[in-house]
Amino acid sequence: MADTKVAIVGLGTVGTGVARLLLDHADRITRQTGRNVILEHVVVRDLAREREVALPPHKLSDDLANITNNPEISVVALLMGGLEPARTVALRILESGKDLVTANKALLAEHGTELFDRARELGRSIAFEAAVAGGIPIITNISQCLSANQISALRGILNGTSNFIISRMEEQAMSFAQALAEAQRLGYAEADPTMDIDGSDAAQKLAILAHIAFGARIHWTEIPRVGIDRLDSTDLQYARQLGYRIKLIGLAQLSQGQLEIHVSPNLVKIGRPLSEVRQAYNAVTVEGDAVGRLFFHGLGAGRMPTASAVVADLIDTITGRAPITFRALDLWSHRQSRVDRCDHSQVMGRFYLRFAVADHPGVLAEICGVLGRHRISIASVIQHEATDALDGYVPLVIMTHAASEGAAEAAVREIDQLKVVRAGTVRLRVLGG
């Protein structure tokens, strides 16, 4: 049986998982590839650091040349995070004639065009199943299994950290700060959790999915996004009373031929599969014109689930499936976007609005008047007696019927300036479809 030699750059959480699968489970990888797949070399930044995986000394170094100069290595898993030196390393790997597998979504979201163009020029492939939703094979499902479909909608819980935080806030009645601290203590959130909680991480993943599913060429920073950092446990409780849970949803869907795309906390009707996604799990709903609605649920992060996706990519690259997909998809090419984005202010949806209002007669009428002038009609209202009052203000919750993002935003801006309302009204989308 012939040998195939592979290498890893980066031996952090995911890199260690990949090394373990390659070292401890060579039998199953051989069965899938028909070859002896040998982990030939691992490059790390800090040789002194203690590792959880045992490698003979000659297989571990801090010099990328040990990979790029070894013509026997045909595929490399790039498992370091961040943009640099990851970008430079990726280019050097491709230029040394090797195929690339990576889990680095930020790298793809930022430098996809450069890397994919270079790989195409060089006749190499890039596989990146692990970059989105960890163990859920959503990239392969969309790009291969659903290839007969026009995808019409993607809705996903793509960030496990924020889902964990929201779950804790809901189930344990914790504040955002308490839940974040717990997530950090348990390793679900990083020391600087900004990208996770402000929706940036979900937006990067959504940009990749929308690129594959819709041919949309959108930089993740162009995706309107609202994070969970301003979420209050009060809102989780009101949502619950109304029959909803709140989830950070990345959504991309076609509406009259144009693409609606955003990341935001959404009220999701209890009973819908996305409402039941707990803790650090991820989930994605995909709608296609032939297949109907498919739902995927699994671990979106963590050592072994992510390593599962990386090793599947290695196997697909070694067997030749990944290069076929890579060529067919023509991702991040200079080909034009296959879809235009709709004007975000025109995006329709239902809204949850929580006002802090003075406990005076006529307040509700005044607010309803503003909503009415913006042609926003009201589906339901919760206002409890003034025992909830805080600094003289009581919460008033309104669920609207469908209204445009722009109208809802303008109405809330106007209401926030009423004398009887404290500024800072909470406005959340209600997941439709």
Next chain:
Amino acid sequence: MADTKVAIVGLGTVGTGVARLLLDHADRITRQTGRNVILEHVVVRDLAREREVALPPHKLSDDLANITNNPEISVVALLMGGLEPARTVALRILESGKDLVTANKALLAEHGTELFDRARELGRSIAFEAAVAGGIPIITNISQCLSANQISALRGILNGTSNFIISRMEEQAMSFAQALAEAQRLGYAEADPTMDIDGSDAAQKLAILAHIAFGARIHWTEIPRVGIDRLDSTDLQYARQLGYRIKLIGLAQLSQGQLEIHVSPNLVKIGRPLSEVRQAYNAVTVEGDAVGRLFFHGLGAGRMPTASAVVADLIDTITGRAPITFRALDLWSHRQSRVDRCDHSQVMGRFYLRFAVADHPGVLAEICGVLGRHRISIASVIQHEATDALDGYVPLVIMTHAASEGAAEAAVREIDQLKVVRAGTVRLRVLGG
């Protein structure tokens, strides 16, 4: 751009859907394959029958030679049901040098070895995503996306007809016969629904999945199976009271290195994803040692969902991915089973037991005595007052702790012979894991 010519045998529900995708959406198939994919010929049994898809007369015939003698056709979708002439047609297609795509699970379950051996001898491939769970791409997910994993468990709702019937029985308090009649009226059940309701259809699909996931070589008729035809709406109601729904579950899982495999109605705890699968939907939970637990949910049958899977297979065959997978999997070869089956009587599980007992003192003690002698301990009991009595018998429901299948069966057999019990005790498994 080069042409690739494909053909279809069988223009029933699925064949019509596949023809529509090929004719109406050639653009997306071209984008995925880089080729003009042309539906060159369709063979049907009855030329006189009216068709829902318009084909020029020279592209439609009842003569398979129009496909097998045309060297330009490289892939054929075999979309007729049943075993013969499907088997003969499949062999003729392979022998004429064409790759095969099929949705015919019965054909694979019965003649997999012969067909796959012949395809290997001839250097051809067979793809069959549509044979299991319709639109859910479970075959590709297990055989490709999860290839880095040792799968430890598969649990699925694999038969949409029986799930529809159970859903109607539960939601509308219908009897089995009423729900079956409605399923037939709506086209969810065939005139002869035997294979769907007695668990055979689910067992055929489970045999295919277990073959791929575990390397198990089990003929579907060897899989212990209990259908839904003896299910009573009383049991759905008791299950509900206990916090469960009843679902027809196909299960294959490793237990101490041996394979537990069966199809049966199971009590599934409400809140678990499988408990929420309604109507004609299918769903599969897969557990792998790296990926953890993945859950897939989608339409398990119907024209377009199944056609979505068939066309994905056509695309995979044309691009070369399917042949790679076909060679790697080495399915239905004469290779030995990679796993032994465990003795079904030793399979552990919790049980729901519904007895019809005489309304006498001491009955519960007598039944508990028998269970105790078989070392079956009791988790909970429901016995209502005698207003429920029917012909002098009242229902008694017992949920057990874990016990072996053999012990539970023997205990029930013994209890059924007690004078105070009417024979015909209902025994259902409770889904573990």
